[in-house]
Structures are given as C-alpha cells and as structure tokens.
Amino acid sequence: MNRFFASAALAALTFTTCLTAPASxxxxxxxFVVATTMNNILTLDPAAITGRETVQVLNNIYDTxxxxxxxxxxxxxxxxxxxxxxxxxxxxxxxxxxAVFASGNPVTAxxxxxxLTRLMKINLxxxxxxKSRGFSAEGSERQFQALDDHTFLLTLPExxxxxxxxMLLAQNGPGTILDSKVVQSHARGxxxxxxxxxxNAxxxxxFLLGEWASNEHILLLRNDGYWGPAPAMWRIIVRHLPESQTQRLMLRRGDIDVAYSLQAPDLKALAADDEITVASTPGSGFYYLAMSMKDERFQNLKVREALRLLIDYEGLDRAVMPYYGKLHQRPISTGAMGLLPDPGYRLNVARAKAxxxxxxxxxxxxxxxxxLSEDPFMKAATAIQNTLTQGGLxxxxxxxxxxxxxxxxxxxxFELLIGRGGGGQQPHPDSNLRSMAYNPDNSDAARLTNYQSWRVSFYDAKLNRMIEEALLERDPATQIRDYEAIQIHMDEVAAPIMPFSEVVDTAAYRADVEGMIxxxxxxxxxxxTKNR
Structure with missing residues (x-):
C-alpha cells in the first residue's frame, strides 16, 4: 500500500471514530471541520460539476x-x-x-x-x-497549444x-488542470x-481527496508533496449537515469550525456570540423579479415600469434579505468596472396604478x-405578492x-418568477450581462437556456450590439462609459429581469479561526490557521 492510500485509510478510520465518539x-x-449542504455535490469531475459547494471542494484539490x-x-x-x-x-x-501533481508527475503545458481539450470534447x-465565447471541441487543436513543457498558448477563436x-481560467470547473497521465490511465472507452x-481526483x-461519501462527508488530506507552502491543517472534513439549527448548535459547542448553510435566524443568534464570527461578502448574481415577454401584457413598457414600482426594495432589504442579499438594482455586480449607483427605485403604488x-x-x-419553496425565495415572493396586490393585480x-x-x-x-442568478462568478460586467441581457437568438428552437434573457424571451438587438462592443473596447475609460450606457439603456427599456438584491455569501465560524475566506x-x- 503506497503512502497516499495508507494515510487515506488511516484518516478514514480516524474520521469514522470522530463521527461516532462523544462530542468534544x-x-x-x-x-478543520466544515459544515455545509452537500445536496448539490453530485460528481467531482471538474467538467461536470454544478454549484458553488463543489467548486469550494475542488479549489483545495486542483490548481488553475x-x-x-x-x-x-x-x-x-x-x-x-x-x-x-x-x-x-x-x-x-x-x-x-x-509544480507537480499528487501522483508526482510534473505539471506541464x-x-x-x-x-481544456477534454473540457470541450466531453461537452458537459x-x-x-x-462555448459561449466561441471555443469548440473542433477548434481545440488551434485554440490550446503547448509551445514547450512550460509554455501554453491560448488562442481566442473570436x-x-x-x-x-x-477570469474564466481562474475558476475551478472551466479552468481546472488535470493530471492527464493519471486520468487517461483510468479512461474507459x-x-x-x-x-x-x-x-476520484x-x-x-x-490537499488530496481521501474519501467521499455522498451526502455524508468529504475528507481531504494535506498533500505532503504540494509544490507550494504546506497548509497548517493536515485534514479537512466537510460534513453534510443540511439543518441550520444543527449547524448552529455544533458551531457553538465547537464540534465544527465553520458553518456555510445557516438560515437568517440562526445567523442573527450567532452574531451575538463572542466566540463566533459571522461574515458576509458579495457573492455572484442577484435575486430578481422576472417576467416573460412571451406574455403580451409584459411586452408593454408601461406594465414593466409599473411592476418595477411594485417592489418594496427597502422593506425586502430590511426584513427578508439580511445574510442572503443586499439591496441592489443594477445588472452588474459590486466591484465590476462601470457599475453605476442604484437608480433609486422605491415602492410607489399610486404611480404604478397610473x-x-x-x-x-x-x-x-x-x-x-x-x-422556490425555501427561504429567502418564499418570503420575498410573499412580500412581492402583497405589493403587487396593492397595485391591483x-x-x-x-x-x-x-x-x-x-x-x-x-x-x-411562466408569467412572473422570483429567481436568483445573473452570472458574476467572474468580476467582469460581461459575466453579468451575458447571462441577464444578451440574447443572440430568441427563437424557441435555439434553446439558449444558459441565457436568462432567452428564458424570459427578451430580445433587444441594440442591447446585444452594446454588450458586444463594450466587451471589445480596448480603451479602459471608454469601456467603462460603454458599460454605464448599457445600464442606462436597460433602465429605459425596463428590462424584464429586475434585480432587487445582490447575492451575498455568509458563513459563521469560530473566532479562533484565522485566514478564512x-x-x-x-x-x-x-x-x-487556528489561534489558540
């Protein structure tokens, strides 16, 4: 038995003992013990993953x-x-x-x-x-080239x-670098x-992948052959704890170090605990009210403007969105170039009725x-249902x-929908706009489901051109002005995906934990690290 598998077996035995022993x-x-919801962790294949929980795991196993x-x-x-x-x-x-892989193989171009060729060929x-930026399996030989062992050439197809x-290459999933020799040795057909x-990984x-038990736990072990500085933690335990109250109790007892899937009431309670830190940071995407432009009522600009005024933005921000989102009315994420101040929409029932x-x-x-039948969607939907009713709907x-x-x-x-999305994994306006506003083909047959603008049947040829031109603008000052103009245009046409809150990521962790992102x-x- 080699060193890795021997240590993995020992760690798994120790981990099982940890789960069955009395709480310490x-x-x-x-x-380091992490509590989260693992329902969305269905595979560890970087090409096939979905959801931020899996990205968080892969960030510790793979490099980009x-x-x-x-x-x-x-x-x-x-x-x-x-x-x-x-x-x-x-x-x-x-x-x-x-740089070397966990196998000991050198990382090469x-x-x-x-x-990257596998990513395009496997097409998951x-x-x-x-693909949305012109790359293809057929073009991989031209688009991805090794000039020598340590020089990689990326050629843009458009x-x-x-x-x-x-920014795309920085994200595990599209940018994950695999040990090609090891993976190919395990290929079947x-x-x-x-x-x-x-x-497997x-x-x-x-860190190395030690063990994964679906909807139970993931065990990561320190990679002693890692090319960078050695982590302070020799083991990371990611536990599936879907109940918020269970996470709160275990965090307070010290059974876990960080909790990622807490509901707002539990976060509020933990924020008052001196031994716990509750921290939020801008996430990716927005909570929004969407309307289908297939419905002739919502094709009417005045109807869209009316619904925009039947959202109690400040009330939602105060009563529903703490720890989930922060008041935001623009289609561009905080920190991205060209973001304008919010236009300042407020609930105005009289004007909406007019x-x-x-x-x-x-x-x-x-x-x-x-x-969705979960928070904060349910509470936001109930609140918006109330204000729409005030407007006569x-x-x-x-x-x-x-x-x-x-x-x-x-x-x-559909007709109306409370949703969450809108890009933003990459801090570039195009990440948001490509998701929320760009729609190159509005036909049903196109099935451009990755574009939320296609989902709501919103097609604006001028807006498409503005997004394309802003992306290619080489002068930074002009590019910023272009993105500002896009936001103004989207206000004028009352685009049918209307953000009311920007997603925030919130976690609670023990106060002795340092270096937490x-x-x-x-x-x-x-x-x-832990400061004890």
Missing part, C-alpha cells in the same frame, strides 16, 4: 493557471506570468517549473492542453463558459476581452476518464408568481422545487 469541546488544532483572491484580483498560480498579445487574440502563459456543464478569459473522476492542489391604467389595465389583471403564488420553478423558466412557460467561489483552506 473543540476540534483539533490541526484539523491563475486564481482570483478574495478581492477578485487575478494572481499567478500554476502560471507564474503571462502576456496578452497586442491584437488581444492570444495569451501566452509561462508555467512554474516546480501538455496537461493544460489536455485538460462547465464547457458552456468557453474577439473577446482577454481579461474575461483569464471514450469517456475521457469521466467515470473515474466522478469519485487527479490534481496538484494543497401606469397600469395607461397600459389599458385600470383594474389590474390575474397573474401567477413562481418561487390578483396574484396566485406557485411554489416548488428547482425543477418545477426554474424548469418552467427554461421552458419559457468566506466566498465559496474563491475559498481555499490552505491558509486557514
């Missing part, structure tokens, strides 16, 4: 060419430097020469080429980030902002290692409002699971 006062100094820090700055990782060509149609990455969820591409990678990160009357609906109309609330609610949106078969998209546990 505090977790060990050199082990570059990373984003908690301030969303692009920093070196496997690539120690890079140059963007003058024509902005290619980027050359210079890989560090001391050929592994980068193979990983994470390939959409690159004009784009290279900064946006760097034409699956490119997909079957093996579902439950082949990365170069600071607009509805001008639109031909003096007595309002009947409408359905869909929302008769609103039937429909609640259900993600398939029932977002499935109807993907099928373009809250955002799951950029969180890494290699810098975590």
């Amino acid at each position: 006062a505090r977790t060990p100094e050199d082990q 060419l570059v990373i984003l820090d908690e301030d969303k700055r692009i920093l070196p990782r496997l690539a120690e430097s890079w140059e963007i060509a003058e024509d902005r149609m290619s980027v050359v990455f210079h890989l560090r020469k001391d 050929r592994d980068v080429v193979w990983s 969820a994470q390939s959409s980030f690159f 004009p784009n902002d290279p900064l946006m591409l760097l 034409e699956d490119l290692g997909a079957g093996w990678l579902t439950l 082949a990365g170069s990160g600071p 607009l509805l009357a001008e639109a031909g609906y003096p007595n309002g109309f009947r409408v359905t409002l869909r929302a 008769q609103v039937e609330l429909i609640t259900g699971s993600g398939d029932q609610i977002y499935g109807a949106m993907r099928d373009r078969n 809250v955002s799951p998209w950029v969180s890494r546990f290699e810098g975590v």
Whole structure:
C-alpha cells in the first residue's frame, strides 16, 4: 500500500471514530471541520460539476493557471506570468517549473492542453463558459497549444476581452488542470476518464481527496508533496449537515469550525456570540423579479415600469434579505468596472396604478408568481405578492422545487418568477450581462437556456450590439462609459429581469479561526490557521 492510500485509510478510520465518539469541546488544532449542504455535490469531475459547494471542494484539490483572491484580483498560480498579445487574440502563459501533481508527475503545458481539450470534447456543464465565447471541441487543436513543457498558448477563436478569459481560467470547473497521465490511465472507452473522476481526483492542489461519501462527508488530506507552502491543517472534513439549527448548535459547542448553510435566524443568534464570527461578502448574481415577454401584457413598457414600482426594495432589504442579499438594482455586480449607483427605485403604488391604467389595465389583471419553496425565495415572493396586490393585480403564488420553478423558466412557460442568478462568478460586467441581457437568438428552437434573457424571451438587438462592443473596447475609460450606457439603456427599456438584491455569501465560524475566506467561489483552506 503506497503512502497516499495508507494515510487515506488511516484518516478514514480516524474520521469514522470522530463521527461516532462523544462530542468534544473543540476540534483539533490541526484539523478543520466544515459544515455545509452537500445536496448539490453530485460528481467531482471538474467538467461536470454544478454549484458553488463543489467548486469550494475542488479549489483545495486542483490548481488553475491563475486564481482570483478574495478581492477578485487575478494572481499567478500554476502560471507564474503571462502576456496578452497586442491584437488581444492570444495569451501566452509561462508555467512554474516546480509544480507537480499528487501522483508526482510534473505539471506541464501538455496537461493544460489536455485538460481544456477534454473540457470541450466531453461537452458537459462547465464547457458552456468557453462555448459561449466561441471555443469548440473542433477548434481545440488551434485554440490550446503547448509551445514547450512550460509554455501554453491560448488562442481566442473570436474577439473577446482577454481579461474575461483569464477570469474564466481562474475558476475551478472551466479552468481546472488535470493530471492527464493519471486520468487517461483510468479512461474507459471514450469517456475521457469521466467515470473515474466522478469519485476520484487527479490534481496538484494543497490537499488530496481521501474519501467521499455522498451526502455524508468529504475528507481531504494535506498533500505532503504540494509544490507550494504546506497548509497548517493536515485534514479537512466537510460534513453534510443540511439543518441550520444543527449547524448552529455544533458551531457553538465547537464540534465544527465553520458553518456555510445557516438560515437568517440562526445567523442573527450567532452574531451575538463572542466566540463566533459571522461574515458576509458579495457573492455572484442577484435575486430578481422576472417576467416573460412571451406574455403580451409584459411586452408593454408601461406594465414593466409599473411592476418595477411594485417592489418594496427597502422593506425586502430590511426584513427578508439580511445574510442572503443586499439591496441592489443594477445588472452588474459590486466591484465590476462601470457599475453605476442604484437608480433609486422605491415602492410607489399610486404611480404604478397610473401606469397600469395607461397600459389599458385600470383594474389590474390575474397573474401567477413562481418561487422556490425555501427561504429567502418564499418570503420575498410573499412580500412581492402583497405589493403587487396593492397595485391591483390578483396574484396566485406557485411554489416548488428547482425543477418545477426554474424548469418552467427554461421552458419559457411562466408569467412572473422570483429567481436568483445573473452570472458574476467572474468580476467582469460581461459575466453579468451575458447571462441577464444578451440574447443572440430568441427563437424557441435555439434553446439558449444558459441565457436568462432567452428564458424570459427578451430580445433587444441594440442591447446585444452594446454588450458586444463594450466587451471589445480596448480603451479602459471608454469601456467603462460603454458599460454605464448599457445600464442606462436597460433602465429605459425596463428590462424584464429586475434585480432587487445582490447575492451575498455568509458563513459563521469560530473566532479562533484565522485566514478564512468566506466566498465559496474563491475559498481555499490552505491558509486557514487556528489561534489558540
């Protein structure tokens, strides 16, 4: 039995003992215990993952060419430097020469080429980030090239902002670099290692995958052969604890170090505890009210303007959204270039009624409002149902699971919907606008379900051109003005996806934990320590 599997077996035995033993006062100094909801962790194949919880796990097992820090700055990782060509149609990455995979194999530019080519060929969820920017399996040989062992050339298939591409490469999923030799040795037929990678890993990160029991726990072990600084923690235990009250109790007792899936009442209670830190940071995307432009009522500008004034933004922010979101009315994330101040929309029932009357609906109309049957969606939907009713609408609330609610949106078969989304994983306006406003083909047959603007049947040729031109603008000052103009235009046309809150990521952790990064998209546990 080799060193890795021997240590994994020992750790698994110790972990099982930990789960069955009586609760201790505090977790060990050199082990970090994370509580989260693992319902969305269905595979560990980087090409197939969905959801921030899986990205958080992969951030500790795999490396990318570059990373984003908690301030969303692009920093070196496997690539120690890079140059963007003058024509902005290619980027050359210079890989560090001391990086090795967990297997001991050196990290080479050929592994980068193979990983990105596999992503496009396997054509699963994470390939959409690159497919929407012109990359393809057929073009991989031109788009991804190894110039030598430590030099990788990325060639853009169509004009784009290279900064946006760097941000994509920083995210585990689209940017994950795999040990090509190990994965290929486990390939079966034409699956490119997909079957093996579902439950296994082949990365170069600071931790190794020790054990994964679906909807129970994930065990990560310190990678003693890691090319970077050694993590302080020798073991990370990620536990599936879906009940918020259970997480709160265990955090207070010291049985876990950090809790990621807490509801607002439990977060509020923990915020008053001196031994607990509750921290929030801007997440990705927005909570919004969406309306289907397939419905002729919502094709009327005055109706959309009326509904925009039948949202109690401040009331939602105060009573419903704490720890979930923060008041935000623009389609661009905080920190991204060109973000304008909020336009300052407020609940204005009288003006909304007047607009509805001008639109031909003096007595309002009947409408359905869909929302997930969980917080904060249910509470937000109930509040918005109330204010829409004040405006004269008769609103039937429909609640259900993600398939029932977002499935109807993907099928373009809904009227009104409370949703969450809108890009933002990359701190670039195009990440938001490509999701919320851009729609190159509004036909039903196009099935552009990754574009929320397609889901709501919103097509604006001028807006499409503005988004395309802003992305390609080379002068930074002009590019900022272009993104400002896009926001003004979206206000003028009352775009049918109306943000009322920006998603925030919130976690509660023991006060002796240091080096904690809250955002799951950029969180890494290699810098975590305990001050005891």
